[in-house]
Amino acid sequence: MKAKSPLSVRLLYWFATIGFYLMISIQILVIVLFVGRAAGVVPINDLQLRVQLPMKFDVEEQGAVHYGGNVHLVYLEEASSKIYFVDTPDFVSNFGIVSMLVAITLFVVMLHKFRAILGNVRVKQVFVHANIKHLKTLAYLLVAFWLFTVGYMYFAFYWIHDKVGFETVQMTNNLGLNGYSWMLFTALVIWILAQIFGYGVQLKEESDLTI
Amino acid sequence: MGIVVNLDVVLAKRKMSLTELSERVGITMSNLSILKKGKAKAIRFSTLESICTVLECQPGDILEYQDNQD
Numbered sequence: 001m002k003a004k005s006p007l008s009v010r011l012l013y014w015f016a017t018i019g020f021y022l023m024i025s026i027q028i029l030v031i032v033l034f035v036g037r038a039a040g041v042v043p044i045n046d047l048q049l050r051v052q053l054p055m056k057f058d059v060e061e062q063g064a065v066h067y068g069g070n071v072h073l074v075y076l077e078e079a080s081s082k083i084y085f086v087d088t089p090d091f092v093s094n095f096g097i098v099s100m101l102v103a104i105t106l107f108v109v110m111l112h113k114f115r116a117i118l119g120n121v122r123v124k125q126v127f128v129h130a131n132i133k134h135l136k137t138l139a140y141l142l143v144a145f146w147l148f149t150v151g152y153m154y155f156a157f158y159w160i161h162d163k164v165g166f167e168t169v170q171m172t173n174n175l176g177l178n179g180y181s182w183m184l185f186t187a188l189v190i191w192i193l194a195q196i197f198g199y200g201v202q203l204k205e206e207s208d209l210t211i
Numbered sequence: 212m213g214i215v216v217n218l219d220v221v222l223a224k225r226k227m228s229l230t231e232l233s234e235r236v237g238i239t240m241s242n243l244s245i246l247k248k249g250k251a252k253a254i255r256f257s258t259l260e261s262i263c264t265v266l267e268c269q270p271g272d273i274l275e276y277q278d279n280q281d
Contacts, residue, residue, distance in 0.1 A: 206252050209250060210254070211238065211242050
C-alpha cells in the first residue's frame with residue numbers, strides 16, 4: 001500500500017488550492033471592474049475606491065505609560081496612516097485598480113508555484129528538477145513583487161506628498177520601505193533552498209543509479 | 212567510452228537470461244537493465260560480488276575500461 005503524505009502537507013496543499021482559486025476570482029472581479037469603468041458601465045461617481053497608501057505623519061500628542069507603579073510621560077512624534085479617498089479622482093481609481101491587478105497577478109502566479117511544489121511533495125516527488133524550477137521562479141517573483149511594491153510606494157508617496165494637504169498634521173519624508181525588506185530576504189532564502197534542492201536532486205539521481 | 216559493462220557478453224557465454232540472473236542475485240530487473248545498458252552511475256561491491264558469484268567470473272569480465280579516444 002502506498003504511504004500517504006503527512007497531514008500537514010495535504011492541508012497546506014488544500015489551503016494553497018483554495019487561496020489560489022480565491023485569488024483568481026478576485027483577479028477576475030478586478031478585471032471586470034476595470035473594464036466596466038472603462039466602458040462606462042460602472043459610474044465613476046458611485047465608485048468610492050479605497051486606495052491604501054501608507055504614510056507617516058508628524059504629530060504632537062502627549063500620552064502616559066503606566067509601568068511598575070510609575071507614570072512615564074511620552075510624546076507621539078510620528079504615526080503611520082492610510083489615505084481614504086471619498087470622491088476618488090479618476091487617475092487614483094485607475095492607478096489603484098491597475099496596481100491591484102498587477103499585485104494580484106503576481107500573487108496568483110506565486111501561489112500557483114507554491115501549490116505546484118506542494119503538489120509534488122504530496123506525491124513524494126521532492127527532489128525533482130521541477131521543484132528547483134518552481135523554487136527559483138518563486139524567488140524571482142518575490143523580487144518582482146518587492147520591486148513593484150517599492151515602485152508603487154514611491155510613486156504614491158510623492159504623488160500624495162505633492163497633492164494632498166491636511167490641516168493639523170504634517171506629512172514626513174519618511175517612506176518607511178525597510179518594512180518590505182523581508183521580501184528580499186525571503187527571496188534569497190528560497191533561492192538558496194533551490195540550490196540545496198539542486199544538490200539533493202544530484203544526490204538522488206546518483207543514489208537511484210547505484211546498483 | 213569510459214567504463215563499459217559487458218554483462219550481456221558474460222550472460223551469453225554462460226547461456227543465462229537476465230531474468231534468471233535477477234532472480235539468483237536478488238536484484239530487480241529494472242536495476243539490472245540499468246547496469247546492462249551502461250546507465251548506472253555506480254555499482255556496490257556487494258552487488259558486483261553477487262553477480263560474479265552467480266556468473267562465476269571476475270569483475271574485469273563484466274567491467275572494462277575503454278579510452279575515450281578509441
